[in-house]
Amino acid sequence: MWLFLIKYTASTYKETLLLLRDRAGLAMLFIMPAALVMIMTLLQDSTFKVLEEKKLSVLVVNQDADTFGINIVDGLKQSKFFHVIDSLNGKVLTESALREQVAAGDYQIGIVVRPNATRNIRENMKYNMLQQLPDEHSDVFGSDSIALSPPASIEVFFDPVTKNSFKQAIISALREYSSLVEAKVMFGVYSGVFEDMLGIKLKQQGMSTRMVNINEQYASTDEHLAVPNSVQHNVPAWAVFAMFFVVIPLAGNLIKERESGVSLRLRTMPGSDLAMIMGKVTTYFMVILSQAILMLLIGIYLLPLLGLPQLKPGHHYLALFVLTATISLAATGYGILIGTIAGSQEQSAIFGSISVVILAAIGGVWIPVFMMSGVMQVVTKLSPLNWSLNGYYDIFLRNANLMDILPNLTALFLFFVTCVSIGWWVNTHKNQPV
Amino acid sequence: MTNKQDFIEIKGLIKRYPHAEANAVDHLDLTIAQGEIFGLLGPNGAGKTTTLSILCGLISATAGSVSIDGLSMKSHPDQVKQLIGVVPQEIALFDKLTARENLLYFGQMYGLTGKSLRNNVENYLRRFGLTDRKNHRIGNFSGGMKRRINLIAGILHQPKILFLDEPTVGIDVHSTNVILEFLREINQQGTTILYTSHHMNEAENLCSRIAVIDYGKLMAVGIPAELIRSHAGCENLEDLFLQLTGRKLRD
Numbered sequence: 001m002w003l004f005l006i007k008y009t010a011s012t013y014k015e016t017l018l019l020l021r022d023r024a025g026l027a028m029l030f031i032m033p034a035a036l037v038m039i040m041t042l043l044q045d046s047t048f049k050v051l052e053e054k055k056l057s058v059l060v061v062n063q064d065a066d067t068f069g070i071n072i073v074d075g076l077k078q079s080k081f082f083h084v085i086d087s088l089n090g091k092v093l094t095e096s097a098l099r100e101q102v103a104a105g106d107y108q109i110g111i112v113v114r115p116n117a118t119r120n121i122r123e124n125m126k127y128n129m130l131q132q133l134p135d136e137h138s139d140v141f142g143s144d145s146i147a148l149s150p151p152a153s154i155e156v157f158f159d160p161v162t163k164n165s166f167k168q169a170i171i172s173a174l175r176e177y178s179s180l181v182e183a184k185v186m187f188g189v190y191s192g193v194f195e196d197m198l199g200i201k202l203k204q205q206g207m208s209t210r211m212v213n214i215n216e217q218y219a220s221t222d223e224h225l226a227v228p229n230s231v232q233h234n235v236p237a238w239a240v241f242a243m244f245f246v247v248i249p250l251a252g253n254l255i256k257e258r259e260s261g262v263s264l265r266l267r268t269m270p271g272s273d274l275a276m277i278m279g280k281v282t283t284y285f286m287v288i289l290s291q292a293i294l295m296l297l298i299g300i301y302l303l304p305l306l307g308l309p310q311l312k313p314g315h316h317y318l319a320l321f322v323l324t325a326t327i328s329l330a331a332t333g334y335g336i337l338i339g340t341i342a343g344s345q346e347q348s349a350i351f352g353s354i355s356v357v358i359l360a361a362i363g364g365v366w367i368p369v370f371m372m373s374g375v376m377q378v379v380t381k382l383s384p385l386n387w388s389l390n391g392y393y394d395i396f397l398r399n400a401n402l403m404d405i406l407p408n409l410t411a412l413f414l415f416f417v418t419c420v421s422i423g424w425w426v427n428t429h430k431n432q433p434v
Numbered sequence: 435m436t437n438k439q440d441f442i443e444i445k446g447l448i449k450r451y452p453h454a455e456a457n458a459v460d461h462l463d464l465t466i467a468q469g470e471i472f473g474l475l476g477p478n479g480a481g482k483t484t485t486l487s488i489l490c491g492l493i494s495a496t497a498g499s500v501s502i503d504g505l506s507m508k509s510h511p512d513q514v515k516q517l518i519g520v521v522p523q524e525i526a527l528f529d530k531l532t533a534r535e536n537l538l539y540f541g542q543m544y545g546l547t548g549k550s551l552r553n554n555v556e557n558y559l560r561r562f563g564l565t566d567r568k569n570h571r572i573g574n575f576s577g578g579m580k581r582r583i584n585l586i587a588g589i590l591h592q593p594k595i596l597f598l599d600e601p602t603v604g605i606d607v608h609s610t611n612v613i614l615e616f617l618r619e620i621n622q623q624g625t626t627i628l629y630t631s632h633h634m635n636e637a638e639n640l641c642s643r644i645a646v647i648d649y650g651k652l653m654a655v656g657i658p659a660e661l662i663r664s665h666a667g668c669e670n671l672e673d674l675f676l677q678l679t680g681r682k683l684r685d
Contacts, residue, residue: 002545003545006542006545006547007542007543007545009542010538010539010542010543013539014528014531014535014539017530017531017535018528018530018531021530021531021571022530260524260525260526260527261522261523261524261525261526262526262527262528264492264522264524264526265520265522265526265540265587265588266543267491267492268490268491268492268515268518268520269515269540269543269544270511270512270513270515270516270544270545271512271543271545
């Protein structure tokens with residue numbers, strides 16, 4: 001035990017000296033993750049703001065020129081999401097010009113409201129009403145027979161690169177405006193019938209009051225809950241990603257020792273290899289923990305200076321610290337594993353970086369887990385980056401405490417123990433004496 | 435009490451690496467007495483480093499046994515490792531640490547601490563003429579200086595047995611001389627030395643006994659002068675070596 005402690009302390013001190021002597025490498029360990037968090041958060045924030053703040057230009061050709069077409073165009077114009085363009089270079093837009101512009105990729109979306117849309121809606125309303133009225137009132141719309149007309153039609157043209165979210169936004173908006181116009185036309189038709197049958201003339205055509213109000217709120221019992229935004233999502237996501245990227249310098253350190261013969265020399269000395277491994281774990285654990293704290297501080301203090309929302313770290317600082325420390329351990333353990341199983345620096349660099357990217361992808365760093373397919377939603381539970389990310393989301397967005405994130409902590413700690421155990425086993429497996 | 439003649443005992447040692455067509459070490463029997471400087475000589479790929487690796491506990495043998503001072507590496511690994519010092523062929527040091535930091539680290543890996551370790555380090559640095567460079571990083575040292583630090587790192591705990599794999603490879607005459615003088619000195623103080631080299635003159639002058647191995651087999655063992663005399667046409671160890679191992683080029 002005494003020998004273990006001496007070797008552990010000496011190894012920790014040696015690793016710290018080696019890191020401090022490699023100033024450029026050390027700076028990279030902090031500057032690159034900090035830059036990653038800032039750039040990715042800024043980029044993601046811009047993407048989120050496209051629909052909210054930057055209006056999406058939409059080409060519109062209204063061939064209806066009646067209630068339906070006018071209401072659709074007015075609805076789009078009044079929306080905060082869309083900028084309606086119905087003429088280009090001083091000329092009223094035609095359908096062919098619209099299609100050319102969208103096909104060329106100059107605009108992402110083009111809308112054509114087909115002729116007679118309003119008339120068709122009105123005729124179909126009358127037709128439906130006649131189907132419902134008793135036969136003695138079959139002349140309520142006059143003596144002319146009323147036939148079923150084709151539905152009103154809107155054509156929407158998309159540039160092939162248009163994001164699905166934009167498509168959904170425009171289709172939802174069109175459905176909403178169409179429903180409003182349908183209700184308006186229906187109200188008009190019913191008003192006419194009402195007047196004709198009862199002799200009462202209504203004072204206005206349509207409804208003056210909104211009947212349904214939709215309030216957006218986040219489900220929580222905590223009134224101090226942080227509002228989810230790009231910072232609350234991206235800072236922890238990219239921080240976790242960067243923390244796991246320590247596999248490259250750590251694995252490289254292990255392989256360098258192996259290639260220089262230091263590792264072999266150390267194996268000729270008494271005592272366990274575990275002391276040396278734990279020395280590396282301790283040093284790199286401190287580095288990753290410092291990285292993570294730096295990235296969280298960037299979210300709190302620096303990102304607001306760049307015009308982004310401030311990161312709200314929740315109210316359970318102990319839980320936040322324990323989670324960050326456990327993620328640091330898990331990332332260190334993964335580096336030890338890669339460093340012991342990889343055959344060369346090249347192998348460790350390629351396998352280490354690509355495996356972290358894969359773990360990040362399936363862990364929900366880039367794409368939210370709820371948007372993944374059924375199988376991938378199961379697979380995501382295998383990624384330590386997912387356990388880490390969910391722990392942060394729980395603390396930041398759901399105000400979770402230490403007990404709430406215990407399952408995440410347990411999984412991450414077991415991952416660390418497993419990685420170090422396998423790494424230690426691989427390291428000593430080749431060291432079987434006669 | 436261990437028989438001093440069998441201080442290191444190798445019996446029927448066989449090592450075959452996975453997927454290899456032949457044994458790297460093939461039924462090797464050797465005994466090395468306490469206080470000897472024993473030279474293990476052979477061409478490239480003869481099995482010298484494999485034998486040394488088995489003796490150091492780095493790799494396991496396919497068959498046979500090895501004991502050091504009556505202890506088996508398998509049953510008493512830590513006791514055996516405390517008895518031995520190893521100086522590998524590679525400069526197994528940290529370039530970014532100073533000479534003193536390197537030596538303190540490797541000393542601690544043997545369980546040495548405090549004043550005794552610091553004194554040991556200072557004494558050896560002085561002995562090898564490196565005191566004025568002790569706070570300089572190893573990465574900036576010459577090949578000879580690195581070799582000297584590489585040697586000190588293996589003897590800080592004052593082992594009973596010292597294994598050296600090509601300790602003078604690639605260095606100048608002065609550094610070679612300092613190292614060989616030192617090896618004679620610690621041998622006179624009781625350290626048993628097992629040494630591999632390609633320098634036949636060096637081995638002839640340094641070793642009390644030598645063994646020549648080739649293709650993992652023992653070709654000859656004895657006192658250098660007696661071996662040379664007993665082989666007709668040999669005037670020195672190099673002649674003997676070429677006679678035993680042939681003149682064909684090896685990888």
